[in-house]
Amino acid sequence: MSFIPGQPVSAVVQRIEIHKLWDGDNLILGFSIGGGIDQDPSQNPFSEDKADKGIYVTRVSKGGPAEVAGLRLGDKIMQVNGWDMTMVTHDQARKKLTKKNEDVVRLLVTRRSLEDAVRQSMMQH
Amino acid sequence: RERSRDRHKSRSKESSRSEKSVTINAPPAEPLLGDQSVRGEEVQDDNWGETTTAVTGTSEHSLSQEDIVRISKDLDDSVGLDCKRYLNVALSVILGLVVFLTPLAFLILPHLLWPDRLRACGTACEGLFISVAFKLLILLLAVWALFFRPPRAGLPRIFVFRALLATLVLLFVLSYWLFYGVRILDSQDEDYQGIVQYAVSLVDALLFIHYLAIVLLELRQLQPFFSLCVTRSTDGATQHYNLGQLSIQRAAVVILENYYKDFPVHNPALLTASKSRAAKHLAGLKVYNVDGPGENNAAAGIAQSQSRAMIAAAARRRDSSHNELYYEEAEHERRVRKRRARLVVAVEEAFTHIRRMQEEEQKKAPGDVMDPREAAQAIFPSMARALQKYLRTTRQQHLHSMESIQQHLAFSITNNMTPKAFLESYLTTGPTLQYGKDRWLARQWTLISEASVTSGLKDGSVFLLKCIDFSLVVTTKKIPYIQLAEEFIDPKSHKFMLRLQSETSV
Numbered sequence: 033m034s035f036i037p038g039q040p041v042s043a044v045v046q047r048i049e050i051h052k053l054w055d056g057d058n059l060i061l062g063f064s065i066g067g068g069i070d071q072d073p074s075q076n077p078f079s080e081d082k083a084d085k086g087i088y089v090t091r092v093s094k095g096g097p098a099e100v101a102g103l104r105l106g107d108k109i110m111q112v113n114g115w116d117m118t119m120v121t122h123d124q125a126r127k128k129l130t131k132k133n134e135d136v137v138r139l140l141v142t143r144r145s146l147e148d149a150v151r152q153s154m155m156q157h
Numbered sequence: 158r159e160r161s162r163d164r165h166k167s168r169s170k171e172s173s174r175s176e177k178s179v180t181i182n183a184p185p186a187e188p189l190l191g192d193q194s195v196r197g198e199e200v201q202d203d204n205w206g207e208t209t210t211a212v213t214g215t216s217e218h219s220l221s222q223e224d225i226v227r228i229s230k231d232l233d234d235s236v237g238l239d240c241k242r243y244l245n246v247a248l249s250v251i252l253g254l255v256v257f258l259t260p261l262a263f264l265i266l267p268h269l270l271w272p273d274r275l276r277a278c279g280t281a282c283e284g285l286f287i288s289v290a291f292k293l294l295i296l297l298l299a300v301w302a303l304f305f306r307p308p309r310a311g312l313p314r315i316f317v318f319r320a321l322l323a324t325l326v327l328l329f330v331l332s333y334w335l336f337y338g339v340r341i342l343d344s345q346d347e348d349y350q351g352i353v354q355y356a357v358s359l360v361d362a363l364l365f366i367h368y369l370a371i372v373l374l375e376l377r378q379l380q381p382f383f384s385l386c387v388t389r390s391t392d393g394a395t396q397h398y399n400l401g402q403l404s405i406q407r408a409a410v411v412i413l414e415n416y417y418k419d420f421p422v423h424n425p426a427l428l429t430a431s432k433s434r435a436a437k438h439l440a441g442l443k444v445y446n447v448d449g450p451g452e453n454n455a456a457a458g459i460a461q462s463q464s465r466a467m468i469a470a471a472a473r474r475r476d477s478s479h480n481e482l483y484y485e486e487a488e489h490e491r492r493v494r495k496r497r498a499r500l501v502v503a504v505e506e507a508f509t510h511i512r513r514m515q516e517e518e519q520k521k522a523p524g525d526v527m528d529p530r531e532a533a534q535a536i537f538p539s540m541a542r543a544l545q546k547y548l549r550t551t552r553q554q555h556l557h558s559m560e561s562i563q564q565h566l567a568f569s570i571t572n573n574m575t576p577k578a579f580l581e582s583y584l585t586t587g588p589t590l591q592y593g594k595d596r597w598l599a600r601q602w603t604l605i606s607e608a609s610v611t612s613g614l615k616d617g618s619v620f621l622l623k624c625i626d627f628s629l630v631v632t633t634k635k636i637p638y639i640q641l642a643e644e645f646i647d648p649k650s651h652k653f654m655l656r657l658q659s660e661t662s663v
Binding site: 060063064071090093129 | 659662
């Protein structure tokens with residue numbers, strides 16, 4: 033998950049499929065996001081590289097669709113339904129997640145533990 | 158095809174030359190000669206004697222027709238203007254004397270005419286004498302300061318405000334004399350103090366009229382009211398000036414005074430390129446009416462078809478001439494830059510040959526000592542050729558004579574200028590004042606205006622200032638009325654905060 037500006041990013045990602053839930057009038061996913069290219073990256077408690085302006089999961093509501101699908105606190109969202117989330121503003125990310133005509137969002141998320149797991153498995157062989 | 162184009166060029170140049178000298182257009186039987194002269198310098202200027210003979214240094218001795226016109230006009234105008242000026246000075250001096258001597262006359266006449274009947278002058282009266290004396294002195298100095306300055310310009314019509322003021326003063330003094338003559342001289346009044354007070358009141362009123370003169374003549378036009386846009390007709394150089402409420406002739410004087418310092422000098426040699434292009438457009442297509450003035454309808458039909466053919470041919474021709482212009486200009490640019498580089502190097506090298514002598518050295522070795530003029534003459538030949546070539550490429554060679562260049566070089570050496578400072582007046586065209594007096598043509602200006610020249614400037618008034626070769630077109634615009642609003646910002650209201658991570662729940 034090394035982030036060098038101007039270089040392509042390579043990361044180990046996990047596919048997560050969240051089915052939206054009807055809460056009254058709204059479709060909710062059950063988590064909160066923070067970050068974006070228009071935000072201050074040094075305030076991000078979850079990022080390893082404090083210059084990383086990506087979208088991070090800052091809260092996962094208990095028992096919500098996101099927790100059920102496997103989203104964890106501190107995950108960095110790389111893609112939503114094929115749309116890139118590494119270079120978007122906060123509002124653009126929110127819009128891509130809360131499209132009213134979509135029932136399902138397919139996320140690609142990355143976290144530190146994934147990389148560690150992959151490295152361990154490579155070292156074993 | 159290139160040869161025919163060159164032949165057209167040489168033919169058009171010969172026709173423009175024939176305006177000045179009477180020669181019969183020889184048919185281009187020797188195209189070789191025409192080609193050479195065209196390829197040598199890209200455009201021949203009108204003083205063709207300079208470029209075809211191998212003369213280094215500008216030839217100031219050739220008089221063109223314009224010079225002759227200029228000289229004859231000079232002789233005519235100098236006589237007329239001086240007459241007007243002397244008349245003005247004479248009138249104003251007479252008026253000044255009359256005005257100045259009137260209070261004194263008021264005071265002295267009773268003593269001369271009826272000295273025995275006059276009541277003695279008390280202390281208050283004598284105090285008034287002192288005040289009359291000092292007020293007259295102040296009035297004299299003030300009039301000298303305001304009116305007795307050398308005139309800046311000769312205007313075509315009278316200066317309206319001055320004439321009005323002179324009339325006012327005259328009427329005023331005459332009415333005072335009338336009153337004095339009727340009530341005091343005729344009745345031989347004994348009250349001398351009253352007479353002295355009367356004289357004092359005259360001097361006071363004259364001081365107030367002088368104040369009025371200052372306001373009308375000097376102060377009223379200080380506040381800018383109009384913005385004038387001045388454009389030169391030959392090359393479009395434009396400047397803007399802010400003036401107050403002036404009459405058209407006074408505004409013209411102000412504009413001309415600024416013209417000499419703001420506009421780059423008028424260089425007719427720079428205009429020949431566009432003139433030759435225009436001549437080429439006209440010269441290329443000649444329409445001959447072969448049928449003769451016979452049937453009207455047929456002639457009209459032929460004329461229409463001919464004009465259509467001309468326009469079509471001109472449209473086709475235009476495709477090539479813009480291309481020509483582009484490459485010509487690029488080539489010229491390159492050539493100017495190359496010559497400029499050579500010139501800068503030559504001048505820098507020349508300046509290293511001389512060195513300023515210190516005081517001690519002057520006493521020690523009085524052998525090879527030169528004064529600035531000799532030093533300039535010593536280093537001039539090494540840079541002369543590069544400078545001459547550069548001036549010729551930028552078509553400034555008629556603006557600088559060898560004498561003036563050497564003078565400028567001596568001046569630069571005396572004042573410790575660097576080579577770059579010396580060259581600056583040759584690399585950029587300066588304002589007209591920078592060049593010799595014969596370029597100024599200060600007596601040749603004509604004011605052409607539809608409105609009367611003594612009427613004031615108005616929004617949208619247009620007038621022309623014509624010189625011999627060019628004219629300045631002046632348009633007036635009123636400066637907009639500015640409505641300024643106020644906004645108060647409390648200095649304590651400047652507060653900042655860090656951009657925090659915003660969290661959105663989805």
